[in-house]
Amino acid sequence: MDIRKLYINGEWVESEGHEYIDIENPDTHEIFAQVPRGNKDDVDKAVRAARAAFETWQYTPLEQRTALMEKVVNGLESRRQDLIETITKELGSPYKVSAEVHTDPFILEAKHYIKVAKNFPYEERRQTSVVVREPVGVVGGLTPWNFPLEQIEKKVVPALLAGNCVVLKPSQFTPMTAYILAEEIHKAGYPAGVFNLVTGRGGEVGDALAAHPDVDMISFTGSTDAGRAVAIKGLSNIKKLALELGGKSAAIFLKGGDWENGVNGVLETVMLNGGQTCNALTRMLVPEDETGKIEEILKRKAAEYHFGPLNNPQTTLGPLASRKQFDRVRKYIETGISEGARLLIGEVPEDNGSYNVKPVIFCDVTPDMVIAREEIFGPVLVVLTYKTVEEAIEIANDSIYGLAGAVYGPEKEANETARKMKTGTVYVNEGQWDEASPFGGYKQSGLGREGGIEGYEEFLEIKTIYDK
Structure with a gap:
């Protein structure tokens, strides 16, 4: 493996541009690696290799x-150890989070995709026809x-299992995990051209892939604005699109619920990974007459999150991923204060050169505030109040997003409330993630699903053969 090269047509090759992108450790600010700044010519080579390989790969036996x-x-x-250390270094994630949040679940999910592929009904007899599901073709993964490993795994693993060929463009900020995957694919003995890795900037490599006439499908994860731009380019020649985009997810706390468990669940999504999670439960909706109770729990639980050496298992918070992220989150905190929201905990982070942002919880937030409507992508929670459950559901659904949600309350009422939320995923009380289930959103949170049978189906086309 040579991280100063691209992986195209089964070989490590120089980029046509001969330029490089520095990879920064967000914790130490050390430039610890350089990867090629790929360009349109590199994309063309990779797509040609994938297109040629697909001619035979699509017919390769499932076994x-x-x-x-x-x-x-x-x-x-x-x-596993290499992955954990790499993610810690390129993302700034605490070691424990890199292991338990970024690595182990997605090795497990990859194994589940293999089970799905083995048992999937690729042909189904109807009345006078056979409905066949077959690979899409050349897939561009952005x-x-x-989530350096997760988002790559959710695209590359099912796409290859389904018989597609892949050109992967990982993030320019966290590309090192992709090199580990590329090396393992090479070692496994995949035919040349089935998998290709082109690193670079989104506006160059990503745009070239999205617009390329020989790419049949784009699977993209990122912000809604970036996804919209990718979709416009992809639809120039009507590519199949799978888009996993932004979120501003709500957690509804019902009277009589286990609020200790609920606060734990919410803070785990908002604080771990520095809040840099699309499905973080960043809006907490609580009964208007019980705000004092919830604020005491929040203050106590939030104190459990702290910075420290990233290799210390007790460390729960790491830096944000980049200077750009730090500036973005800092601006939103300032905006919340200017809007009149009350800081329960936290402060405007000091601009001292680090990317550390301590947990921030805003109270007295109203649904029209910017911090209640826009995705902040940092360790910032906003608390809103409601008078009736119907109002809580209305507030939760009053968003351009619909990616995730949660309800904490008496079982029957919580499940009824969950079914009224317009969002792709809802956690009820102690509900846990399941690698067999699909993930994705309503509205401007995206198109299609990842994970489970539904995520596998995204990489298949449907053909009807009338034979009787």
Whole structure:
């Protein structure tokens, strides 16, 4: 593996541009690596290789495809320590978070995709026809920086298992995990051109992939604005699109619920990974006459999150991923104060050169405030109040987003409330993530699903053959 090269057509090759992107450790600010700044010519080479490989790869027996992927997943599992250390270094994530949030769940999910591929009904008999599901073709994968392994795994693993060829462009800020995957794919013995890695900037490599006439599908994860731009380019020649975009997810606290558990659940999404999570439960909706109770729990629980050496298992908070992220979150905190929201905990972070932002919780927030409507992507929680459950549901649904949500309350009422939320995922009380279930959003949170059978189906086309 040579991180100063691209992986195209089964080989490590120089970029046509001969320029490089510095990779910064957000914790130490050290430039610890450089990767190629790929360009349109590199994309053309990768797509040509993928297109040529697809002519035969699409007909490769399922048993062979799953056997190759099992080698890859076994390789990733054997390099668990390498993955954890790499994610800690490129993302600034505490070691414990890199292991338990960024690595282990998605090795598990990759294994589940293999099970799905083995048992998927690729042909189904109807009355006078057979409905066949077959690979889409050449898939362009565009992944974000906040979950380096997860977002790559959710695209590359099902796409290859389904018989597609892939050109992957990882984030320019966290590309190192992609190199580990590329090396394991190479070791597994995939045919040349089936998987290709082109690093670079989104406005160059990403745009070139999205607009390329020989790319059949784009699977993108990122902000809603960036997803909209990618979609416009992709629709220039009517590509298939899968978009996992932004969120401003609400957690509704009902009277009589286990609020200690609820606060734990909310803070785990808002504080871990520095709040840099698209499905973080960043809006907390509580009964108007019980705000004092919830504020005491919030102050006590939020105190459990703290900075420290990233290799210390007790450290729960790391720096934000970049100077750009720090400036963005700092501006939103200033905006919240100027809007009249009350700081329950936290402060405007000091601009001292670090990217550290201590947990911030705003109270007295109204639904029309910017901090209640826009995705902040930092460790910032806003608390809103409601008078009736109907009003809580209305506030929760009053968003351009619909990615995730949660309800904490008496079981029957909580489940009824969950079913009225217009969002792709809802956690009820102690509900836990399931690698067999789909993930994705309503409204401007995206198109399509990742994970489970539904996430696998995204990488298949449907053909009807009338034969009777």
